[in-house]
Amino acid sequence: SNAQRDGETYRFYTRGMNEMVRERLSLESHLLRALKNHEFVLFYQPKVRLSNGSIEGVEALIRWQDPEKGIVFPSRFIPTLEETGLILPVGEWVVQQALSDLSGWIARGLSVPRVSVNVSSIQLRHRDFLETLVRLWGPEERAGLLEIEITESLILDDVPGTIATLQEIRSQGMTVSIDDFGTGYSSLSYLASLPVNTLKIDQSFVAQLGDRPESLSIVSAIISLAHSLNLSVVAEGVEKESQLSMLSELGCDAIQGFLVSEALPADRFEAFLQNGKGFLPGA
Numbered sequence: 330s331n332a333q334r335d336g337e338t339y340r341f342y343t344r345g346m347n348e349m350v351r352e353r354l355s356l357e358s359h360l361l362r363a364l365k366n367h368e369f370v371l372f373y374q375p376k377v378r379l380s381n382g383s384i385e386g387v388e389a390l391i392r393w394q395d396p397e398k399g400i401v402f403p404s405r406f407i408p409t410l411e412e413t414g415l416i417l418p419v420g421e422w423v424v425q426q427a428l429s430d431l432s433g434w435i436a437r438g439l440s441v442p443r444v445s446v447n448v449s450s451i452q453l454r455h456r457d458f459l460e461t462l463v464r465l466w467g468p469e470e471r472a473g474l475l476e477i478e479i480t481e482s483l484i485l486d487d488v489p490g491t492i493a494t495l496q497e498i499r500s501q502g503m504t505v506s507i508d509d510f511g512t513g514y515s516s517l518s519y520l521a522s523l524p525v526n527t528l529k530i531d532q533s534f535v536a537q538l539g540d541r542p543e544s545l546s547i548v549s550a551i552i553s554l555a556h557s558l559n560l561s562v563v564a565e566g567v568e569k570e571s572q573l574s575m576l577s578e579l580g581c582d583a584i585q586g587f588l589v590s591e592a593l594p595a596d597r598f599e600a601f602l603q604n605g606k607g608f609l610p611g612a
């Protein structure tokens with residue numbers, strides 16, 4: 330009967346939900362252990378200037394080196410870190426580790442680019458975030474070498490609050506970029522008033538460059554918009570030479586993507602830096 334079927338459906342969902350809750354709790358406790366046992370690592374992916382092939386910056390991307398599962402990517406655990414508030418201590422570790430790697434590169438005489446870290450909305454809205462950032466920031470030698478990447482959706486929730494925080498961050502000598510630009514619902518009217526330096530074109534548009542005329546229009550519009558607001562533009566997720574040449578023709582400032590390099594462990598990124606000046610393929 331129907332009643333019986335509904336009963337089965339109910340039991341089915343209950344069991345499904347219990348499993349989800351169990352998995353969540355297990356992931357949460359594993360993540361807490363990961364933080365305590367230093368299982369998080371930062372990988373680094375370069376951003377390369379199209380004008381001369383030099384390195385414009387490098388983005389720190391977190392990975393979890395799970396003793397059993399191996400490398401786990403952030404999409405698998407960032408949401409849980411955010412839901413549980415663990416993103417605060419982990420985010421602090423990210424800034425600390427990125428600055429420590431940066432100091433190491435400086436100490437070994439490398440000409441280092443600006444390092445960017447991704448910051449989630451929970452961090453940016455947290456009272457202590459700015460204080461932590463400034464405390465970890467420290468020595469003069471690193472002035473101008475830290476950037477934060479925030480996503481577009483984050484800004485919309487609290488425009489005046491975000492503007493105030495970003496202003497404070499920039500007054501400390503750090504720069505700010507808007508990540509995944511074009512996927513959120515930015516109002517062009519406040520974009521002009523946002524204290525940011527760079528727009529990063531979301532990789533979904535870059536991936537469709539050449540296949541879908543709309544993507545070409547969108548990318549072209551973002552580049553014009555950025556330049557008219559005196560912002561620089563980085564294209565994310567560049568994988569093909571054809572994308573590189575289109576972006577170059579459209580006047581994009583820098584690219585990031587597998588075509589240049591995937592994200593590398595700190596020591597391998599250091600070797601990459603030492604390799605020289607022409608970082609564009611074919612250069």
Ligand code: C2E
Nearest residue numbers: 390391402403404423447448449566567568585586587592
């Ligand atoms: P994101 O900041 O937009 O980073 C770009 C993502 O695209 C990275 O994935 C990067 O490895 C990947 N990628 C780079 N080049 C290419 C390419 O040519 N093709 C393709 N298909 N992908 C490419 P990843 O490292 O898995 O990070 C995913 C997201 O996780 C990041 O997106 C960022 O939002 C978040 N995330 C990473 N590290 C942190 C962190 O330390 N803190 C916070 N809050 N979020 C982080």
Ligand code: MG
Nearest residue numbers: 388447478508
């Ligand atoms: Mg990013």
Ligand code: MG
Nearest residue numbers: 508509531565
């Ligand atoms: Mg992005």
Ligand code: MG
Nearest residue numbers: 480508509531
């Ligand atoms: Mg993203």
